[in-house]
Amino acid sequence: MILLAIILAVTAFVFAGFAVWPAARLRPRWLAPSILAGLAGVAGATYFAGAQPQAPGVPYQQAAAERMATNPEALGQAAQMERLRDILRTDETDAAAWAQLGRMLARSERELEAINAFQRSLRLELNARTLSDLGQTFINLNDGQVTDEARAAFEEAQRMDAALPEPGFFFGLQAFQSGDIDAAETIWLDLIARLDDRDPYKILISEQVFQLLSQPQVNAEAVEAAAASEDFDPRQRIADMVQRLEARVAAGDAGFADHLRLIRVRGMLGDNEGGMDALQAARDRFAEREGAMTILDLLAAALQTDEGQGE
Amino acid sequence: MIAEIGRFLVALAFALSILQLLSGWRAASTGSAPAMRIAARSAYGALAAAVIAFGLLIILFLQSDFSVAYVAGHSHVDKPLFYKIAAAWGGHEGSMLLWCVMLVGVGAALARFALRQDEQLKNRAVSIQGGLQILFLGFLAFASNPFDRLLDVPVQGADLNPILQDPALAIHPPTLYIGYVGLSAAFSLAVAGLIEGRGGRAIAAALRPWSLFAWTALTAGIALGAWWAYYELGWGGWWFWDPVENASFMPWLVAAALIHSAIATEKSGNFAGWTAFLAIMAFTMSTMGAFLVRSGVLTSVHAFALDPERGLWILGIMTILAGGGLTLFAFRSGRLGHGDGFALTSREAFIGVNNLLLAAVAGTVLFGTLYPLVMTAFGVSGVSVGAAYFNATATPFLAALLILLPIAPFLPWKKDGFSRRLAVRSTLWILPGVLAGLWAFLIEASPVAIAAAAFAGWTLAGVVTDLWYHRVLQGAAARFSLTGRVLAHAGVVAVALGAVADSTGRPETVRALAEGEQIEIPGFTLTLDGVRRADGPNYLADEARIVVENGRVSELLPQRRYYAAADTTTREVAIRSGLGGDLYVSLGEPRARDSGEIAYEVRVTFNPMVWLLGLGAIMIVLGGTSASIGRAMSRRQKGMVS
Numbered sequence: 001m002i003l004l005a006i007i008l009a010v011t012a013f014v015f016a017g018f019a020v021w022p023a024a025r026l027r028p029r030w031l032a033p034s035i036l037a038g039l040a041g042v043a044g045a046t047y048f049a050g051a052q053p054q055a056p057g058v059p060y061q062q063a064a065a066e067r068m069a070t071n072p073e074a075l076g077q078a079a080q081m082e083r084l085r086d087i088l089r090t091d092e093t094d095a096a097a098w099a100q101l102g103r104m105l106a107r108s109e110r111e112l113e114a115i116n117a118f119q120r121s122l123r124l125e126l127n128a129r130t131l132s133d134l135g136q137t138f139i140n141l142n143d144g145q146v147t148d149e150a151r152a153a154f155e156e157a158q159r160m161d162a163a164l165p166e167p168g169f170f171f172g173l174q175a176f177q178s179g180d181i182d183a184a185e186t187i188w189l190d191l192i193a194r195l196d197d198r199d200p201y202k203i204l205i206s207e208q209v210f211q212l213l214s215q216p217q218v219n220a221e222a223v224e225a226a227a228a229s230e231d232f233d234p235r236q237r238i239a240d241m242v243q244r245l246e247a248r249v250a251a252g253d254a255g256f257a258d259h260l261r262l263i264r265v266r267g268m269l270g271d272n273e274g275g276m277d278a279l280q281a282a283r284d285r286f287a288e289r290e291g292a293m294t295i296l297d298l299l300a301a302a303l304q305t306d307e308g309q310g311e
Numbered sequence: 312m313i314a315e316i317g318r319f320l321v322a323l324a325f326a327l328s329i330l331q332l333l334s335g336w337r338a339a340s341t342g343s344a345p346a347m348r349i350a351a352r353s354a355y356g357a358l359a360a361a362v363i364a365f366g367l368l369i370i371l372f373l374q375s376d377f378s379v380a381y382v383a384g385h386s387h388v389d390k391p392l393f394y395k396i397a398a399a400w401g402g403h404e405g406s407m408l409l410w411c412v413m414l415v416g417v418g419a420a421l422a423r424f425a426l427r428q429d430e431q432l433k434n435r436a437v438s439i440q441g442g443l444q445i446l447f448l449g450f451l452a453f454a455s456n457p458f459d460r461l462l463d464v465p466v467q468g469a470d471l472n473p474i475l476q477d478p479a480l481a482i483h484p485p486t487l488y489i490g491y492v493g494l495s496a497a498f499s500l501a502v503a504g505l506i507e508g509r510g511g512r513a514i515a516a517a518l519r520p521w522s523l524f525a526w527t528a529l530t531a532g533i534a535l536g537a538w539w540a541y542y543e544l545g546w547g548g549w550w551f552w553d554p555v556e557n558a559s560f561m562p563w564l565v566a567a568a569l570i571h572s573a574i575a576t577e578k579s580g581n582f583a584g585w586t587a588f589l590a591i592m593a594f595t596m597s598t599m600g601a602f603l604v605r606s607g608v609l610t611s612v613h614a615f616a617l618d619p620e621r622g623l624w625i626l627g628i629m630t631i632l633a634g635g636g637l638t639l640f641a642f643r644s645g646r647l648g649h650g651d652g653f654a655l656t657s658r659e660a661f662i663g664v665n666n667l668l669l670a671a672v673a674g675t676v677l678f679g680t681l682y683p684l685v686m687t688a689f690g691v692s693g694v695s696v697g698a699a700y701f702n703a704t705a706t707p708f709l710a711a712l713l714i715l716l717p718i719a720p721f722l723p724w725k726k727d728g729f730s731r732r733l734a735v736r737s738t739l740w741i742l743p744g745v746l747a748g749l750w751a752f753l754i755e756a757s758p759v760a761i762a763a764a765a766f767a768g769w770t771l772a773g774v775v776t777d778l779w780y781h782r783v784l785q786g787a788a789a790r791f792s793l794t795g796r797v798l799a800h801a802g803v804v805a806v807a808l809g810a811v812a813d814s815t816g817r818p819e820t821v822r823a824l825a826e827g828e829q830i831e832i833p834g835f836t837l838t839l840d841g842v843r844r845a846d847g848p849n850y851l852a853d854e855a856r857i858v859v860e861n862g863r864v865s866e867l868l869p870q871r872r873y874y875a876a877a878d879t880t881t882r883e884v885a886i887r888s889g890l891g892g893d894l895y896v897s898l899g900e901p902r903a904r905d906s907g908e909i910a911y912e913v914r915v916t917f918n919p920m921v922w923l924l925g926l927g928a929i930m931i932v933l934g935g936t937s938a939s940i941g942r943a944m945s946r947r948q949k950g951m952v953s
Contacts, residue, residue, distance in 0.1 A: 007316060015359070016326075018352055018356050039330060043319065045322075046325050047318055049452070050459060051318055052315070052460045053461065057312055057379075058378040119477075
């Protein structure tokens, strides 16, 4: 502040002095100093309308050095990303930093930049996790659709690390999106069975698989057409669906997805007892499929929690 | 600290401008030598302060100091060095500082170079210029300060608008501003002349070199902008009759009228009032351009910093300039004198018609530009005035200008001059006119364009004759002036012919191409050889390699860029120029086909003889420069004689 004040005062004196110099020997003697003071006064008043002399300048180099000296976890997300970019500005060959930056960009839904960062990382060092992240970013960029590019990334990732869970999940998702529910079911249940019980992905994937497989299979156009008719009754349609599912389960020709749909719809209707019955039926039917039993165990825990809360 | 010093220097330039106004006024009123020196020194001081402030702003950009709001809003640490510097004038506040630097530069130049033989008029003009500086520096210091700070400093800047990250556009605004602000000298001299009660001849002689210089710079600025639009916006247009383009075209037209009318006024005292009026209007129109760009009242691809409050400031400045200038004109124009009079077929008469036509074009463009604004003010929204209106209204006037243009240089001042020899000569010009019209017909131009081509042919023949006939002129100054006139007039013809060629149906094809696929337009076969990544420091890019065959094989490399910081995609076109025209290729969105194959949208256009526009613009700028040199030499010679 003091240095700034000195610089500004000297600047004002030099400029105003230069301009007023021809008046220095004029009479009255106070004329030149008065003009000088007037100039300085106007300049000062204009300056102080909006000045922030106490705010320090923050050149980028200085800001970057401060970020580097700070624990990354103490930084906000934007600063963390910028810290990674700072690292990469000095060392473009840091594959881990590119991959980490890619993950943060992907989380911020900046997919194009994330893909670029993952690709930069992979050019430096092939890594199964980065390939898998790249594949997932391709999918996010394509509104959830598993594209051929994404599949290629997952295949390469799986070839490098067969234990990686994500490729299997997304292979299943691609089958599911193409309408091949049975193939998707098989891939997913095998994947869940393969994962260790302590692997956090096991629960995550099981939940996802349940959400996907238990989605009601409806023809959107038919529903729209029905909804437009005057005697449309949504509750009746749900009841009809439950009836059809129950009939299939009773007849023993229901698939795992049908069982999950029945459990879900009963849970949604608040019929926890009915849900537990459906769950038990599924357990009896798929007792030998480990992956299926994992999902059903999770559902049982969820339904029991709901019941407990209800009481 | 740098930002605070910059802010203080802006304040200092403002304070020095007040001193310049007061001491200049006193010097003009009393003849006080110390006051005169104080006025000049204030002008130099203000210039030094503004230049250093601008230099500090550039340093802040180079340092990427995002504690400065303007830097944070227009820069990014990964941006190339050149564009970090160019960003200093890429937004509202910085460009306003540049405007002020040029304005105080004009003030200092007036104090240093203007009117050594008429100190009183010069001091009054320096004082008026100080007043203009106060208006704009006040606006800068209090409402648009580029040194404003941010308390919450962002980790990264928002980057400069990607379409502005281009060499032509980095140079376009400073050049344009030299033109806009250069006209302030003509304004100050005209107002000073009216206050001092000087005759029209003295005022015209004083403002002519400044107007010529400003008009030349304005031409260069407009041409650079058109060139940028041609290759950056991705579809090959160069003039859109966009409100902001019109805002630069109107002062150009008025300044063109001014430099012609000032010649007549200086020679014979005729059009004295009109010349003073044009000098006031030219800078007022320049300020109107600033208002249109910065206020947000009009939607435009050029508009930035859309802020109604700032718009009100500039509207206020414009009101002071137009209101003050024209009120003074109304009361004092009688003292300008009436001139020596002139015959109907004298050079003055033709200059008068030239001025009427230029003013008519400026008037129709002004009407078309402001009409949507006026209608909105009356509650009628959604009104827009498009190219059809401007082409229909401006073209007939411009065609008439082309017809009259070559005749004037052969006419004498004041006297009747339409001789039999001139009649024969101008009859001979019809032949090139017919040939040019035939050419336009053969390239399938519209009827209006055929007529314009015929007029251009006629004019070009006249311009060549002008050069031949006046080649005997003695003295370097006269030759420079002649060269300037001929180049500028021939440049106008080239631009007219370029516009004719552009108005013909341009062959264009748009198709989605996968690797190995071809696209054809008449005379060319283009094959997409492949697409590769071509990332830059602050953008991601796909670059297509397109092989072109038309007897010889060449390749074009259009790009599609994604600027992440601004979240903007741009097309960088590839152009193969030839005598016949430009092959113009742009790369669009990639799309997956059902087969999974990726295809890119490729747009191919052939723009016939577009080089004529560039050539014309260069000729006009060279012509203006040559005429300025001739004028300076002539004044020096006169000074030596006297």
